[in-house]
Amino acid sequence: xxxxxxxxxxxxxxxxxxxxxxxxxxxxxxxxxxxxxxxxxxxxxxxxxxxxxxxxxxxxxxxxxxxxxxxxxxxxxxxxxxxxxxxxxxxxxxxxxxxxxx
Amino acid sequence: xxxxxxxxxxxxxxxxxxxxxxxxxxxxxxxxxxxxxxxxxxxxxxxxxxxxxxxxxxxxxxxxxxxxxxxxxxxxxxxxxxxxxxxxxxxxxxxxxxxxxxxxxxxxxxxxxxxxxxxxxxxxxxxxxxxxxxxxxxxxxxxxxxxxxxxxxxxxxxxxxxxxxxxxxxxxxxxxxxxxxxxxxxxxxxxxxxxxxxxxxxxxxxxxxxxxxxxxxxxxxxxxxxxxxxxxxxxxxxxxxxxxxxxxxxxxxxxxxxxxxxxxxxxxxxxxxxxxxxxxxxxxxxxxxxxxxxxxxxxxxxxxxxxxxxxxxxxxxxxxxxxxxxxxxxxxxxxxxxxxxxxxxxxxxxxxxxxxxxxxxxxxxxxxxxxxxxxxxxxxxxxxxxxxxxxxxxxxxxxxxxxxxxxxxxxxxxxxxxxxxxxxx
Numbered sequence: 001x002x003x004x005x006x007x008x009x010x011x012x013x014x015x016x017x018x019x020x021x022x023x024x025x026x027x028x029x030x031x032x033x034x035x036x037x038x039x040x041x042x043x044x045x046x047x048x049x050x051x052x053x054x055x056x057x058x059x060x061x062x063x064x065x066x067x068x069x070x071x072x073x074x075x076x077x078x079x080x081x082x083x084x085x086x087x088x089x090x091x092x093x094x095x096x097x098x099x100x101x102x
Numbered sequence: 103x104x105x106x107x108x109x110x111x112x113x114x115x116x117x118x119x120x121x122x123x124x125x126x127x128x129x130x131x132x133x134x135x136x137x138x139x140x141x142x143x144x145x146x147x148x149x150x151x152x153x154x155x156x157x158x159x160x161x162x163x164x165x166x167x168x169x170x171x172x173x174x175x176x177x178x179x180x181x182x183x184x185x186x187x188x189x190x191x192x193x194x195x196x197x198x199x200x201x202x203x204x205x206x207x208x209x210x211x212x213x214x215x216x217x218x219x220x221x222x223x224x225x226x227x228x229x230x231x232x233x234x235x236x237x238x239x240x241x242x243x244x245x246x247x248x249x250x251x252x253x254x255x256x257x258x259x260x261x262x263x264x265x266x267x268x269x270x271x272x273x274x275x276x277x278x279x280x281x282x283x284x285x286x287x288x289x290x291x292x293x294x295x296x297x298x299x300x301x302x303x304x305x306x307x308x309x310x311x312x313x314x315x316x317x318x319x320x321x322x323x324x325x326x327x328x329x330x331x332x333x334x335x336x337x338x339x340x341x342x343x344x345x346x347x348x349x350x351x352x353x354x355x356x357x358x359x360x361x362x363x364x365x366x367x368x369x370x371x372x373x374x375x376x377x378x379x380x381x382x383x384x385x386x387x388x389x390x391x392x393x394x395x396x397x398x399x400x401x402x403x404x405x406x407x408x409x410x411x412x413x414x415x416x417x418x419x420x421x422x423x424x425x426x427x428x429x430x431x432x433x434x435x436x437x438x439x440x441x442x443x444x445x446x447x448x449x450x451x452x453x454x455x456x457x458x459x460x461x462x463x464x465x466x467x468x469x470x471x472x473x474x475x476x477x478x479x480x481x482x483x484x485x486x487x488x489x490x491x492x493x494x495x496x497x498x499x500x501x502x503x504x505x506x507x508x509x510x511x512x513x514x515x516x517x518x519x520x521x522x523x524x525x526x527x
Contacts, residue, residue, distance in 0.1 A: 011408025011450070018372070022379055043409050044329070061409030062279045075281050079228070079400035081390050 004054045004096045008040040008074065011061035020060055020077035027089050036098055056092050070095035114201055114250070121493060122199020127152035129204045130377060137388070139380035151377030155195050157370040159494060161363060162192045165440060166498045168359040173437055175346035183435050184428065186482050186506035190440025191371050193485075193510045197237035198374060199492055202244060205254040206237055210261045211385060217265070218393060225265040225272065225285045226393065228386040229401040231375045235289040236261035238510035242481065242520050245488045247527040256519050260289060263515060265401070267292035270299075271454075272399040278454035279407060285399025286407065286451075289516075290444065290509055294451035298466050302455050305462050314461040318415035321460065325418045331443065334421055335364030338439055360439065368443055407450035412458040416449040419464050424471055431472065435479040441508040471508075478512030484520070485511045 008021045021040040028036050041049070046065055049055065057067055058074035072095075076088045093100065117125055127148035134144025170187050177185050197203070207230065214227040227233075240257025244250055264287040271292055272285035286292065306312045328334055339360030343353025390400065407413070421442055428438050448467045456462040478485075486505045489495050495503065510516055 009409075010405055012368075012405035012446075018376055019379055019382065023383070044414070059409075061406050062281075063409050064411050073281065075284055075402070075406070078386065078402050079283055079390065081394060082387060 002035065002054050004036045004056075004098060005052065006036065006038045006056050006058060006092060006096075007046075007049060008038065008058045009043055009046055009060060009063055010040060011043055020058060020074050023077050023085060024058075024089065024092075027086075031100060033093075033098060033100070036093070036096070054096065056095050058092065118201050118492070122195055123152040123155045125201075126155060126198045126203065130381065133204060133207060134381045134384070137381055137384040139384045143380045147377040147380045149377070151198060151374050154370050154372075154374030154377060155198060157373060158192055158195050158367070161367045161370055162189055162195075162495060163498075164359065165189060165192070165363050165367075166495065166503050168356060168363070169342075169439065170498075170503050172342050172346045172348070172356055175348075176342055179345060179347055182429065183433075184437040186436045186479065186504050188436055188439045188441050189505050189507050189511075190367055190443060191507075191509065192367070192440070193238050193507055194234055194371055194374055195494060196241045196488055196492065197234035197510075199494075200237065200241035200244060200253070200488075202240050202250045202254040202257065203237060205250070206240055206257040206261075207233060207381075209254055209258045210236065211389075213258055213262060214265060215389065215392075217262070218389075218396075218398065223262075223265045223269055224397070225268040225287050225399045225401055226386075226389050227261060227265055227287055227401050228382070228389055229286075229288065229403045230378050230382040230385055232264075232288040232401070232403055233257075233261060235510055235513065235516070236264070239289075239513065239516035239519055241488050241492075242484050242510075242516060243523045245484055245491055246520060246524050249526075252523055252526060256523050260515060260519055261287070264289045264292055267296050268399060268401065271295040271451075274454045275407065276399075278457070279410065281406060283400055284402050284406065286404050287401045288404045290513060291404040291407070291447060291451040293513075293515055294448045294467070294470055295455060297470050298452040298455040301466050301469060302452075302462060305456075305465060311462075311465075314459075316415070316460040318411040318458070318460055321415040321418055322411060326414075328421070329414050329418050331364040331368070332361045334442070335361035335439075338425070338442075342439075363440060364443070367440055404447050404450065407454070408446055410450070410453055410458060412453045412456075412460050412463065413446055413450045416453065416460050416463040416467070417446040419460070420445050420449065420467055423464065423468060427468060427471060428475055431475055433479065434475045435482065436475055436506040436512070438475075438508065441478075441512075444509045473514045473517075474508045474512040476512075477514055477517040478506040478508055481511050481517060481520070482506045 024038045057071040130148035131145045217223045236257040239260040240253040243256035244253030268285040268287040336357045339357035343356035452463045
């Protein structure tokens with residue numbers, strides 16, 4: 001099984017990305033998804049991840065760099081209802097070809 | 103009646119005497135559980151925020167120990183008035199440690215829901231972390247009036263102003279940063295934006311200045327390394343050390359200490375914020391479910407505005423210029439060091455209104471920093487007294503340290519509210 005990565009990108013790393021990251025990691029452990037990891041990074045650190053495969057990016061701030069992987073605007077993890085948050089999360093999993101049981 | 107009252111007062115005194123770390127841990131555990139975040143998550147959050155505060159105070163001890171003698175020596179050598187110790191975001195310690203903290207949290211949620219129902223605002227105040235600006239405004243009012251109730255009212259007024267300003271600015275944030283549905287009611291952010299609207303329009307009318315611009319990419323490429331707070335801190339520490347007459351060895355030691363301050367202080371703030379997540383999630387979901395069908399701006403924190411490349415480019419130019427501004431401004435007593443961390447946030451608030459024009463952003467933020475510096479200087483006695491009343495840094499204060507900061511000591515809205523509430527004392 002390949003390891004998949006969800007990268008949450010934030011402007012300051014103080015608040016926003018941590019909130020989105022927390023929701024995602026809660027869902028990952030709830031659904032027992034063993035091969036998906038979530039990581040929060042600062043927008044300035046993003047170039048370091050360029051070229052990495054099996055990765056999806058969740059933007060919590062406007063980002064100019066094109067990373068060549070599936071990208072999602074993650075604001076719904078902060079401002080959405082529970083349903084819209086789950087919908088976005090499912091879309092991210094789909095883009096990573098993550099198999100879900102049940 | 104008076105018996106009950108004095109019992110309450112004694113209870114509040116006992117509570118405050120526990121110190122901010124213990125107090126906020128208890129407050130967050132109780133509030134989080136009440137909001138339905140679950141006891142264990144709330145307890146964990148409360149303890150983490152308490153830990154963040156404890157860490158914050160350690161950093162302030164370092165700030166005072168390292169910087170107070172250095173800036174005093176520098177002020178002697180060059181006959182400067184810059185003797186106030188810049189504690190930067192240590193004010194978050196006031197915010198989450200003063201006796202009105204729970205009252206403000208419950209109060210602004212209630213007032214915001216009423217205002218949304220009455221269609222007085224379109225902004226949902228869901229970003230619990232950013233309540234902290236209002237909390238500090240309230241704590242300053244508490245210190246000058248002696249009344250926790252007046253402090254809570256002042257804090258709520260500050261936060262309501264934030265939501266009203268957010269109504270003005272939200273559309274542009276959404277459009278420029280490509281984030282439909284958001285608003286940023288955070289006080290310093292919206293004030294900078296509201297300030298930027300007319301000033302930017304004026305700059306666009308001045309021949310010569312209206313054509314000025316600079317490429318954010320080339321600035322970032324050339325000077326990007328100075329945007330790392332630790333590198334910037336090291337340089338500032340080195341210069342202050344040399345100006346203070348410490349010699350090369352002493353200046354190098356100070357250089358590393360300031361680098362440590364610049365890097366560690368925001369990390370501590372981030373730990374405080376992490377502990378608030380369980381409550382923030384519940385508050386956001388609670389109000390979101392209730393206002394599903396209305397087009398509203400959901401309050402998120404100001405970091406969402408930092409991504410645009412013009413923001414860091416403007417900040418890089420602003421760091422040295424704002425220090426020079428502070429040194430040149432007559433009557434100013436504060437040399438910004440730890441407070442420089444606010445600059446990217448101010449630039450982030452201005453950039454959507456200058457449409458990314460770096461030079462215009464720099465001009466606007468510099469103009470805005472003038473009232474910040476004067477307010478910070480003017481508020482310094484109240485600011486210092488607030489720490490003293492909360493039992494923080496008492497030894498340093500007895501030793502002659504006087505505190506200042508931009509956010510929140512120099513916040514212009516907070517300063518105005520404070521002047522008005524002084525009339526009631």
